[in-house]
Amino acid sequence: MNKNCFFVIPAAGAGTRMGGDIPKIILPIGGIPVIIRTLTTISAFADMHDDLGVHIIIVTTEDLMPKIKKMCSDSFPDMDITYTLGGASRTESVYNGIKAITDAGDTDAVLIHDGARCLVTAEDIDAVFAGLAGHAVSCSATPVKDTLKKVNIKDSGDVIVESTPVREDFYAVQTPQGFRYKELLQCYEHAAANHITATDDTALAEAVGIEVFLAKGSYSNIKITTPEDIAVAYEIIRSRGELEPFED
Numbered sequence: 001m002n003k004n005c006f007f008v009i010p011a012a013g014a015g016t017r018m019g020g021d022i023p024k025i026i027l028p029i030g031g032i033p034v035i036i037r038t039l040t041t042i043s044a045f046a047d048m049h050d051d052l053g054v055h056i057i058i059v060t061t062e063d064l065m066p067k068i069k070k071m072c073s074d075s076f077p078d079m080d081i082t083y084t085l086g087g088a089s090r091t092e093s094v095y096n097g098i099k100a101i102t103d104a105g106d107t108d109a110v111l112i113h114d115g116a117r118c119l120v121t122a123e124d125i126d127a128v129f130a131g132l133a134g135h136a137v138s139c140s141a142t143p144v145k146d147t148l149k150k151v152n153i154k155d156s157g158d159v160i161v162e163s164t165p166v167r168e169d170f171y172a173v174q175t176p177q178g179f180r181y182k183e184l185l186q187c188y189e190h191a192a193a194n195h196i197t198a199t200d201d202t203a204l205a206e207a208v209g210i211e212v213f214l215a216k217g218s219y220s221n222i223k224i225t226t227p228e229d230i231a232v233a234y235e236i237i238r239s240r241g242e243l244e245p246f247e248d
Helices: 034-048 065-075 090-099 122-131 181-193 201-207 227-239
Strands: 004-011 053-060 081-085 109-112 137-143 150-153 159-163 171-180 213-216
Touching: 004 034, 004 090, 034 053, 034 065, 034 122, 053 065, 053 090, 065 081, 081 090, 090 109, 090 181, 109 122, 109 181, 122 137, 122 171, 122 213, 137 201, 171 181, 171 201, 181 201
Parallel strands: 004 053, 004 109, 053 081, 137 213
Antiparallel strands: 109 171, 137 171, 150 159
């Protein structure tokens, strides 16, 4: 692999399930905005790799871009950050971020990470990055804890169980999802040509027959989506010792 790692950070979602007037990507948790917590962890990963060129591409909306730029420049004045606008879907937004990468080598690492997964650890990121040493695609994931049911949804709306698959056969994928640059372009060019959209980047790799390696993730790497996630995130942050005992 070459000595560059690009992070494409989708931060363009409307966050309609969160409610309220503040977009989730800039919502403070424990006094620190979600996007800044995410970048803080990426900075910690960069500190683990002194010889690695770390570059950030934040994909956001026109109205949010000035706010995010200000937050990021205040908190990380020396971080290499490029900003670009999102598209009509997550797939289109990520592709816009990829197209903003202008100087990557074929084997450079590109890690796609949801800006709203602000509890990711540097170790989570490093596990995905390390996976790219032996695989074209590497994704953070955890074994499924719950028993799963395959169902049939009747015309009436009733949900009926058809079978119970073996739980050990299933993992829940997270981000970061890492690609070597050459294969990432292949995946997204194929998706664009065939009008494919996906909520998960590695699904695009599966569509072109590229093997996906699952790296060890963390159950605490939740995505901030609903108000309940804020409460959970706050307790995770507190358990990590990142808050003062009586800090709001």
